[in-house]
Structures are given as C-alpha cells and as structure tokens.
Amino acid sequence: MTERPxxxxxxxxxxFWEAAREGRLRIQRCLGCGRNVFYPRPVCPHCLSSExxxxxxxxxGSVYSYTVVHRTSEEFRDQVxxxxxxxxxxxxxxxxxxxxVGEPRVGMPVEVAFERVSDELSLPHFKEVD
Amino acid sequence: xxxDRLGAIxxxxxxxxxxxxxxxxxxxxxxxxxxxxxxxxGLGLSDVDAVFSAxxxxxxxxxxxxxxxxxxxxxxxxTNIGGSSFDAHVGHAVTAIRAGRCEVALITYGSTQRSQRxxxxxxxxxxxxxxxxxxxxxxxxxxxxxxxxxxxHMHQYxxxxxxxxxxxxxxxxxxxxxxxxxxxxxxxxxxxLASPIISSPLHLLDCCLxxxxxxxVVVVSEAVAGSLRGKPVWVIGHGEAHTHLTIANMPDLxxxxxxxxxxxxMEMAGVTHADLDVVEVYDSFTITVIETLESLGFCAPGEGGxxxxxxxxxxxxxxxxxxxxxxxxxxxxxxxxxxLLIEATRQLRGERGEAQVPGARLxxxxxxxxxxxxxxxVVLAGD
Numbered sequence: 417m418t419e420r421p422x423x424x425x426x427x428x429x430x431x432f433w434e435a436a437r438e439g440r441l442r443i444q445r446c447l448g449c450g451r452n453v454f455y456p457r458p459v460c461p462h463c464l465s466s467e468x469x470x471x472x473x474x475x476x477g478s479v480y481s482y483t484v485v486h487r488t489s490e491e492f493r494d495q496v497x498x499x500x501x502x503x504x505x506x507x508x509x510x511x512x513x514x515x516x517v518g519e520p521r522v523g524m525p526v527e528v529a530f531e532r533v534s535d536e537l538s539l540p541h542f543k544e545v546d
Numbered sequence: 547x548x549x550d551r552l553g554a555i556x557x558x559x560x561x562x563x564x565x566x567x568x569x570x571x572x573x574x575x576x577x578x579x580x581x582x583x584x585x586x587x588g589l590g591l592s593d594v595d596a597v598f599s600a601x602x603x604x605x606x607x608x609x610x611x612x613x614x615x616x617x618x619x620x621x622x623x624x625t626n627i628g629g630s631s632f633d634a635h636v637g638h639a640v641t642a643i644r645a646g647r648c649e650v651a652l653i654t655y656g657s658t659q660r661s662q663r664x665x666x667x668x669x670x671x672x673x674x675x676x677x678x679x680x681x682x683x684x685x686x687x688x689x690x691x692x693x694x695x696x697x698x699h700m701h702q703y704x705x706x707x708x709x710x711x712x713x714x715x716x717x718x719x720x721x722x723x724x725x726x727x728x729x730x731x732x733x734x735x736x737x738x739l740a741s742p743i744i745s746s747p748l749h750l751l752d753c754c755l756x757x758x759x760x761x762x763v764v765v766v767s768e769a770v771a772g773s774l775r776g777k778p779v780w781v782i783g784h785g786e787a788h789t790h791l792t793i794a795n796m797p798d799l800x801x802x803x804x805x806x807x808x809x810x811x812m813e814m815a816g817v818t819h820a821d822l823d824v825v826e827v828y829d830s831f832t833i834t835v836i837e838t839l840e841s842l843g844f845c846a847p848g849e850g851g852x853x854x855x856x857x858x859x860x861x862x863x864x865x866x867x868x869x870x871x872x873x874x875x876x877x878x879x880x881x882x883x884x885x886l887l888i889e890a891t892r893q894l895r896g897e898r899g900e901a902q903v904p905g906a907r908l909x910x911x912x913x914x915x916x917x918x919x920x921x922x923x924v925v926l927a928g929d
Contacts, residue, residue, distance in 0.1 A: 419671060421671055421672070421673050421681055421682055422673065422682060423672075423673050423678035423679070423682055424672045424673065424674050426674065426675070429678060454679075455676050457676075480698065480799070481694040481695070481697045481698040481701070481799055482697055483685070483690055483693035483694050483697055483745045483746050483747075483748075484743070484746040485684060485685065485686060485690060485745050485746075486742065486743045486744060486746070487742075487744045487745070488684050488685070488690075488745075489684070489686065491684075492684030498684065500683045500685045500690060500694075502794060502799075510794050510795075511679065511794055512679060512680055512683060512685065512793070512794045513683065514683055522697065522698065522701035523701075
C-alpha cells in the first residue's frame, strides 16, 4: 500500500497544526481589516496587510456540501466509502475535512473532532453536533 | 449586423484519438494534429510566427512543440489554466494579432494519458503549501470536487440525478453520429443511474472519458485569412476568468467563472443568447454542463436541470450542445478545451454531415479548467 499523503507544516501553517495537535482549531484573523482567513498565509487576501494573528475557533459549523467517496487513489482505498465535506465554520471560513457521520446532509450542524495520526499530527475531522 | 473580426480560425484538426498505444508521445500527437491543421489552412511551418500550448510532459510546452516542428516564434504563450487553456489561447492569440505582434498562431495540445496510465486520482507522500489542506483527505480529484458542486446544486435547487443523466444521454446521442467518438452506443437515463457511484452523487457515466488524443487550431489575422483558399471562421468575442484553484476556495459551488467570462465575450461579439446556433461547453462531468449553462445565462440559476430535461440538447432538440459527443463520449485526453474549438469551427463551416446543425452561423465555446476554477469563452461566426 502506498503511503497516505500527509501535510508538512511550514512557516505559514505550523501554528495551525500545533494547535490541532492540542485539540484546538485555529485560524488567522487579519489585524488590518478584521476578516478571518483560511488557509494560513503571510498576507491578507482581503486587504494586503501582513499583520495576521490567530484565533481559536468554536469548532462548530455546518456542512456546505459533501460527497461520499467510493473510488479513490490507492492509499485511501481501504477506507471507502467515506465522506469528505466542505464545512462552513461559525467564523465564516470554509475548509475541507472528513465528516464522520452515517447519513450526511447539507446544512447539518457539525463540530470538530481531531483524529490523531501520530505524536506530531492530528487532523480535523467533523461529527454531527449531538 | 457587422461584427468586429478579431481574427480567424483557418485550420483545425485532431490527432489520432482513443488509445494510441505506448509507443506514441504527446509531442508526436501534437505534430500530427498541427500538420493536418496547417495543411487544411494552406499554410506552412515558416508562416507560423506564434505558438500556444499547455500540458504535455515538457516543462515548457511551447518551446517543446516549436523545437519539434522547427518553428521560431516571435510570440509564445504557455498559459495553463487547466482544460480551458486553449480557449483562452484563442483570446490571447487574437489580442496579439490585433497588436501587430504576430499573424499566424498555432495552438496545440496532446496527451497519451490513457496509454501511459498516468492519470491518477490522488497524490502520495508529503504535501507542501496550501495543497496540504486539500489533498490529505482522499478526495479523488477532480471528480470529488465536481461531486461537491453537484451535491450543493441538488440541495440548493432540487436538481436531480435524472437531470444530470439527461446530459450524458444527450451527449452520447451526438457521439453516435461521430465516427471518431470513443463510445457510440446509445445509453438511457437508467443506464447512467445504474452505473457505479464514483463520488456521490456522480456515477461513472456522469464522468468524462480517459483517452489519449491531441488537437491543433490555427488562428490568423484577417489579412492572412483573406489570402487563403479555405472558409474562415471568425473570432468575434472572447473572455476569461478564474476564481480559485482549490475547491474549498470556490466562492459559490453553483456558479462557475463562465458568469464572468461569458458576458465579456458576448458583449464583445455583440450577440445575445437567442442569436447563437450551436454551443460547445466543457463537459468534464454532467454537473459542469448544467452549471455552465446557468452561469452563461442560457437559463436562470437553478434552472439548468430543467433546461436540459426531455433531451433538449440531443440531436433534433432545440438546443444543440456538444455536437461531437463531448468529453463524456467522444474523447477526453486530460485537457479537452481545444476540441470544443475544433467542433465549433466545423459546425460553422457546415462540415458535420449527420451531426450538422442546419444553418449554423454563430457558435459559443466555453472551456472550464481545474475544479470549476477557470473559464474561457469564445464566440465564433461563420463566413
């Protein structure tokens, strides 16, 4: 089996992955215009400011869209079927993640639940809010 | 009305299509298509002073094809915005022609992805940069991204799997009229729905083919077109836009960049929707077609499913669409946009035999690239 692709934290993304390891979902907030930014980057895509801070998210959001994957690349084949969703966080940004629910639906309220991949790395999954 | 002639398509050709075998290369296919397109135009290699290409194995696709064919261009453009690149190249070519920087532009594409089995649904190993938030989940690409768009469109507008299937069925009916098409046997809506789910809600028959193939388009100035014996097809409008690279960053999963490129091209051409006789749009997946028709304004947002129902876009229907059989049934060598231009040109020359749209005078081409990321629209007029 081919190795599963994993993120390599870099100068932009390390704070995100460090927080994820501690079970926190963290995104950038621009100190120039106050807008939230995801994925992490050194310049605000709304106002060009390079003053970006980090905020802890509530971890809650809703499903903007989803797909149940039946055929995919070799390294994920043992996991099918699984659901990948675009989650709209309460903070107004969208991210792609695994959705660990039996019957997904658009608009479903969800919250983050981290999957520990290694000592260094946890990935944000989402589950239905009870 | 008199419309500005921005340039002319003087020659078009495909290479061998389908499965060409492991001994062929993408450059070989491009050269085969380029030779046929130039000969159709009545032009020689020494006439070509601009090259446009994208994709293939070479790090510089334009330098690769120019060297291979012995061309020394004074204009070179390897813009790569995905499968719509070649449709954008037409806009770039006529812009360079109008600026006096070239007169004969050669646009080429070739791929042996099928024979090389190089197409992959994912990536392995360590993922760097922004892609680390996109490629770690096992989402098969590009199909999974289009599946996300389809789920959203169905949720927002009530679009059904049957309506998506209408697109595949109508496109196959056009392919039945094209001897070059990869699949020509008729299919039903039931066949589409019974084919395996790849990434819900998209079935296998909602997805484009994986084939080999290449194509070439020769774009010339009005002056050059006037000196040639063939029937020119005039470029009268063009537009392009991209809104994102990755699907998580698409502003609205139901609106493609055709909403930006389409109005620009149509205004430049001075045409309305009702003026158009034939429409060729990138059909990477059935949802691509429905969202593209809405984004181009052929119907209101959300009405695309109803628009394509009852085989309206099939042969004999009142909206001839993807008249070569499309990426869904004719060929799809990875980046399909050049084949839209080839088909629209042949329709406007009246060469399509059984698949000819009677009296076709005006055509719209819309390429889509990436994961609904880019669009390039071209409006063409017969002579």
